[in-house]
Amino acid sequence: MKVTAVAPANLAFIKYWGKADEALRLPLNSSISVNLSNLNTTTTVEFAKKLTKDEVIINGKEDEKTTQRAIKHLNKIRRLAGFDDKIKVISQNNFPKAAGLASSSSAFASLTLAASKAAGLKLSKKELSILARQGSGSACRSIPGGFVEWIKGEKSDSSYARSLFPADHWSISILALVVEKEQKKTSSSQGHKLAKTSPFLAARVERIEEKIKQIKKFVKEKNFTQFGQLVEGEALELHAICLTSNPPIIYWQPATLEIIITVQKMRRSGLPVYFTIDAGSSVFLIGEKKNEKTIKERVTKVRGVKEIIVNHPSGGARLVKKHLF
Ligand code: DP6
Numbered sequence: 001m002k003v004t005a006v007a008p009a010n011l012a013f014i015k016y017w018g019k020a021d022e023a024l025r026l027p028l029n030s031s032i033s034v035n036l037s038n039l040n041t042t043t044t045v046e047f048a049k050k051l052t053k054d055e056v057i058i059n060g061k062e063d064e065k066t067t068q069r070a071i072k073h074l075n076k077i078r079r080l081a082g083f084d085d086k087i088k089v090i091s092q093n094n095f096p097k098a099a100g101l102a103s104s105s106s107a108f109a110s111l112t113l114a115a116s117k118a119a120g121l122k123l124s125k126k127e128l129s130i131l132a133r134q135g136s137g138s139a140c141r142s143i144p145g146g147f148v149e150w151i152k153g154e155k156s157d158s159s160y161a162r163s164l165f166p167a168d169h170w171s172i173s174i175l176a177l178v179v180e181k182e183q184k185k186t187s188s189s190q191g192h193k194l195a196k197t198s199p200f201l202a203a204r205v206e207r208i209e210e211k212i213k214q215i216k217k218f219v220k221e222k223n224f225t226q227f228g229q230l231v232e233g234e235a236l237e238l239h240a241i242c243l244t245s246n247p248p249i250i251y252w253q254p255a256t257l258e259i260i261i262t263v264q265k266m267r268r269s270g271l272p273v274y275f276t277i278d279a280g281s282s283v284f285l286i287g288e289k290k291n292e293k294t295i296k297e298r299v300t301k302v303r304g305v306k307e308i309i310v311n312h313p314s315g316g317a318r319l320v321k322k323h324l325f
Helices: 065-079 103-118 125-135 139-144 188-195 201-221 224-242 256-267 291-299
Strands: 004-013 017-021 029-048 055-058 088-093 147-149 162-165 172-178 273-276 283-288 307-311 318-320
Touching: 004 103, 004 139, 004 201, 004 224, 004 273, 029 103, 029 139, 029 172, 029 201, 029 307, 055 065, 065 088, 065 125, 088 103, 103 125, 103 139, 103 318, 125 139, 125 162, 139 147, 139 162, 147 201, 162 201, 172 291, 188 224, 201 224, 201 273, 224 273, 224 283, 256 273, 256 283, 256 291, 283 291, 291 307
Parallel strands: 055 088
Antiparallel strands: 004 029, 004 318, 029 088, 029 147, 147 162, 172 283, 172 307, 273 283
16 A cells, blocks of 8 residues: 655744654654745655565665665564565655755654555554654654654653644744755764764753743743844854864754844844855845845845755644655
């Protein structure tokens, strides 16, 4: 039976950076995110006895490293289902891979939903989130809808994401500004490992629960200014950890800084807009929906901005009828 799932990428307001358990992908801290309406992955899978090996095609390519990571995840699903049929997987992003646009979150969330369903497993949202987490940590946050909290948990079955508010809770716009499309040099998985070498990580972990509490309050109350200030500070903190890791990780490109400076200028001119940045050079701008057009116009002119993808909060992973093969 062919099954197809679509999952959104998600953007963290409070980031997942550093793991307590590498193999299980248990995070050092809880994190908070929103699902993105215009950045997603569609994955079609089919288990078949006639296949002699797994066939995994991601964005039109059979890349060894990515395939192995997907197969490792599929083996977990096969173990749970108690069979070992080979599988065909075709997965397609609607955005450039590894441009700092969290493609592993939507990829592993859609793969988990499609493959577990095709394997006949009947999993709850919580169980799906736990499973997706083991493929890529941030993927657990793309299973539930809207504004999401990943509860760090102490063990595998208590580390999962749940919805805090539905997508229509707050009319915000999230503009993804792609500044380069080349594959980034340090993967987020490597970055998580290196975080432990930063002398500032301990200070971050000590204060993070308070930040989680605050961001939940600001999102609940739709307090845009306080929310934005916290989100921006959090992104800079993540990059402070990266810059002070050993060896240091510098994800930014000149255009990244150009955008940051432009955002500050926009605010000085009275336009409320804030930025956040993941493990890459792309920048995400967050504004109120009513200001979306103005923000877009102002950043289109910034040198080095290659593409702008406008998003709104969206639902989580879902099954669809249209297959990719
Ligand atoms: C900077 O989920 O990609 O985007 O678990 O190793 O696959 P792995 O890491 P990943 O890390 C995402 C890091 C981040 C912050 C975030 O999304 O919270």
